Amino acid sequence: MLSKPENxxxxxxxxRGAIGGALLAVAGLASRVAGAAPPxxxxxxxxxxxxxxxSHNVGPGFVLSGKMAAEDFASQLPGSRIEILxxxxxxxxxxxxxxxxxxxxxxxxxxxxxxxxxxxxxxxxGLSAEHKKPLxxxxxxxxxxxxxxxxxxxxxxxxxTYSMPKSTVVSLLGQDRKRWFFIAVDYxxxxxxxxxxxxxxxxxxxxxxGVAKHPLGTTDFGALLLxxxxxxxxxxxxxxxxPDLANAIKQAHEFGLTKGGAILCALAPSIAAIDxxxxxxxxxxxxxxxxxxxxxxxxxxxxxxxxxxxxGSVPTFIHAGIYSAVTHYLKGVAAAGTTDGDAVMAxxxxxxxxxxxxxxxxxxxxxxxxxxxxLCQVKRPQDSRYKYDYYQVERTVPPEQIWRPISEGxxxxxxxxxx
Numbered sequence: 177m178l179s180k181p182e183n184x185x186x187x188x189x190x191x192r193g194a195i196g197g198a199l200l201a202v203a204g205l206a207s208r209v210a211g212a213a214p215p216x217x218x219x220x221x222x223x224x225x226x227x228x229x230x231s232h233n234v235g236p237g238f239v240l241s242g243k244m245a246a247e248d249f250a251s252q253l254p255g256s257r258i259e260i261l262x263x264x265x266x267x268x269x270x271x272x273x274x275x276x277x278x279x280x281x282x283x284x285x286x287x288x289x290x291x292x293x294x295x296x297x298x299x300x301x302g303l304s305a306e307h308k309k310p311l312x313x314x315x316x317x318x319x320x321x322x323x324x325x326x327x328x329x330x331x332x333x334x335x336x337t338y339s340m341p342k343s344t345v346v347s348l349l350g351q352d353r354k355r356w357f358f359i360a361v362d363y364x365x366x367x368x369x370x371x372x373x374x375x376x377x378x379x380x381x382x383x384x385x386g387v388a389k390h391p392l393g394t395t396d397f398g399a400l401l402l403x404x405x406x407x408x409x410x411x412x413x414x415x416x417x418x419p420d421l422a423n424a425i426k427q428a429h430e431f432g433l434t435k436g437g438a439i440l441c442a443l444a445p446s447i448a449a450i451d452x453x454x455x456x457x458x459x460x461x462x463x464x465x466x467x468x469x470x471x472x473x474x475x476x477x478x479x480x481x482x483x484x485x486x487x488g489s490v491p492t493f494i495h496a497g498i499y500s501a502v503t504h505y506l507k508g509v510a511a512a513g514t515t516d517g518d519a520v521m522a523x524x525x526x527x528x529x530x531x532x533x534x535x536x537x538x539x540x541x542x543x544x545x546x547x548x549x550x551l552c553q554v555k556r557p558q559d560s561r562y563k564y565d566y567y568q569v570e571r572t573v574p575p576e577q578i579w580r581p582i583s584e585g586x587x588x589x590x591x592x593x594x595x
Contacts, residue, residue, distance in 0.1 A: 214256040215515050220246070220502060221279045223272060223300070224291035224315060226264035229393055230418045232448040233492050234291040234315055238262075240486055241495045242289060245502035252510050260502075261285065265292050267392075272296035273303065280307045286515040289501050291315025291494050294364045298325060305329045308517035310508075310524070312501035313543075315494035317365055317444055319372060319580060322542040326587035329517055331524065331543045333504075334497035335466050337368035339578045341443040343464035343549040345376045345413070346577075353410040353439060354382040359400050359424060360415035362389040369415035369443045385409050390420070397424045401431050404438075414442045421445055422452040429457035446492040450554060450566050458566075461554040464578075467493035467533050468550055468567050474532040490564040496533050504529050537575075542587040546575040 222242045224234040239262045246258040261283065265272035272292055279285035280303065288304060289312035290297045297316035304311035305327035313321055313330060319338040321330060356377050360366035366389070374384050385407040388400040401424075404412045412433060414424050421442055428440060441462040442449070447469070450458050469479035469490055478499070482491045508524035509515055529537040529545060537547045552567040560566065582593050 214253045214510060214513060216255070217257045217259060217284075218253065218506065218509055218515055219259045219261065219283070219285050219287075220505065221276070221283070221285045221288045222260060222262040222291075222498065223265050223275060223288060223296075225267050225293070226262070228264070228267050229420070230267065230293070232452065233418055233446045233494050237482070237486055237489065237491060237495045238291050238315070238498050241482065241491070241499040242502050244482065244485075245499045245506070249503055249506040249510075253506065258506070265296050267293045267296065269296045269299040273299045276300045276303055280304075280309060285309065286509075286517075287312060287505050287520075289314050289498055289505075291498060294318035294320075294368075297321065298364075301325055301327055301330055310505060310517055310521055312498075312505055314498040314501040318368055319585070320368070322540075322544045323580070323585035323587055326542050326585070326589055328589060329521060331501070331521075331539055331545060333501040333529075333545050334493055335444065335549075336544075336580075337365065337444070338372045338580045339549060340464050340466070341369055341373040341413075341415075342376055342578045343551055343573045344441050344443065344462055345373050346380070347551055348411055348439065348441060348462060349377065349380040349382055354380075355385055355408065355410045356382060356413060357385050357404045357407045357409035357411070358387045358413050358415055359397070359404060360387060360389050361394075361417070361420055362391055365417070365444075366415045373413060373415070373443060390416070392420065394420060395423055397427045398431075400424075401428055401433060404428075405431065405433055405436070408436075409438055411439050411441055414440070415444070417444055417446065418449060419452070421449045425449075425453045425461065426457045434460065446494065447490055447564070447566060448492050451490065451564070455555060455557040455560055455566065458554045459556045462552075463554070463567075464549045464551050464573065465493055465567070466547055466549055467491075467496040468552065468569060469496075470565060470567070471550065471569055478532040488563075500529060500531050500534060503531055540579075540582060541590045541593065542582055542585055544579055544582075546579060548575050549573045549578050 263275045287310040291314050294316050311330040313332045317337050319336040321332050358370045360370045388403050445463045508520040511523040512519040525539045551570045
């Protein structure tokens, strides 16, 4: 049953940071979870870039995936209404915090799922802990979320600036690619990608020859690419995302950056960026991803459902991640029989994540979902069999090889723990 909660604003993303967005109420229809009486209402807020520079990765598809999770789980919360609110934070911490505070103080939100720029999510993380409301990090990349800023109320479901680059960097270092040059977006996300990747390079005896930084929304990468070309690097690594990554890779292809033998790699790409680049320019690009729509039959089945409802557009790992996050949160609510934050988080951390993209994935004490990554190479145009057949998955990288050891993150919740 679809309906709109009382006093809610109209559906649809907004560029003014309004609370509304899309709203969904789902009534449970089947037998209730044994031993747990479900709450009357469960309210989840989805916050992210719905219309800005990262909207191809997040955007309306992020809201759709959250709705799909609520719809699919409805039968397991009989007698409950699951309400989904969404809002656009415009990649601005002050707007994001204002929305989150309004949700928590006045809208009776039980959990917030975020796919925002890392500074926005970092600003909200403390707020969710203060209110004891779970924060489901579904597309923000800072490794500090499970490090020095970890809280008992946050879980990182998808990726971070440590895991994705490590999977790719260590692989290329193993191919004797020792000299690196980074092109990075100039804010926390890019800085952390470079910081963590530099650690992997130097630990393996490699060398970072330079780092060229650019503002968010740059359209001309010419000077940065010339610096990379003149450095003589074996690998030019792009520590950016969205349109920035697409523009940089397209221009690197036009420059003939790989003709001298250099390999290009993207440290945190989504398939939306590869689609925007096109296989002609992106072919040969190395990357790692936590989710690929065409990896196996469960991934394809869910992705086809998503694409049917979203004009045929392919889901990104953020879209898959929000589905997993909302589903696992609702499992926690069902198991706890309440929306109390402490009780739900305890259940979430005790239950492994099981869905179409993750099987028996545990959540670590610092809030990290210990999922694998997939090392990929972008296909040549002639090797692509159908639309969005973009990646050759070379291998599955086990979680223990890519996620930062819990003892090294600085999370105050796990002082003294190892692994």
